Amino acid sequence: MEISRGIKIECKDGLDIRSASRPLPTSSVASPLLTRFAYAMEAMPLIAILRGVTPAEVVDVGKTLVDAGFLLIEVPLNSPSPYESIRLLQEALGDKALIGAGTVLTVDQVDQVKSAGGVLIVSPNVDTEVVITVLGPVKIHSCWLSQHY
Numbered sequence: 001m002e003i004s005r006g007i008k009i010e011c012k013d014g015l016d017i018r019s020a021s022r023p024l025p026t027s028s029v030a031s032p033l034l035t036r037f038a039y040a041m042e043a044m045p046l047i048a049i050l051r052g053v054t055p056a057e058v059v060d061v062g063k064t065l066v067d068a069g070f071l072l073i074e075v076p077l078n079s080p081s082p083y084e085s086i087r088l089l090q091e092a093l094g095d096k097a098l099i100g101a102g103t104v105l106t107v108d109q110v111d112q113v114k115s116a117g118g119v120l121i122v123s124p125n126v127d128t129e130v131v132i133t134v135l136g137p138v139k140i141h142s143c144w145l146s147q148h149y
Contacts, residue, residue, distance in 0.1 A: 047070075
């Protein structure tokens with residue numbers, strides 16, 4: 001199955017994720033990235049966390065994970081040279097998996113992840129400034145409305 005920007009997802013068990021039990025987002029906040037995320041979670045509902053990975057090894061590790069079916073890959077920011085690892089993963093595998101960062105605590109870190117090409121942000125807490133930087137105030141309001149009405 002081809003989804004946005006030429007991404008292909010094939011489930012090893014033959015499941016057609018278009019007919020999976022959880023519907024794709026249909027609210028006004030649904031974007032190609034959100035659609036890709038929904039497909040990825042349906043196909044493999046796990047995020048690979050590459051804690052401690054170095055830039056020298058990250059692409060080989062990432063390829064192995066993608067070959068095993070992982071479509072969501074996180075590099076924690078407390079890893080060695082995390083932004084470089086994110087950049088390398090995005091260049092090598094960005095058309096096959098969604099790449100991003102974990103342990104994101106500040107707005108500056110969100111900006112650096114975006115500059116490195118990362119599209120996932122995982123944070124251990126809820127800092128409204130970080131959330132607004134990731135989503136923007138209009139999308140946050142739209143998300144809230146879609147959950148409550």
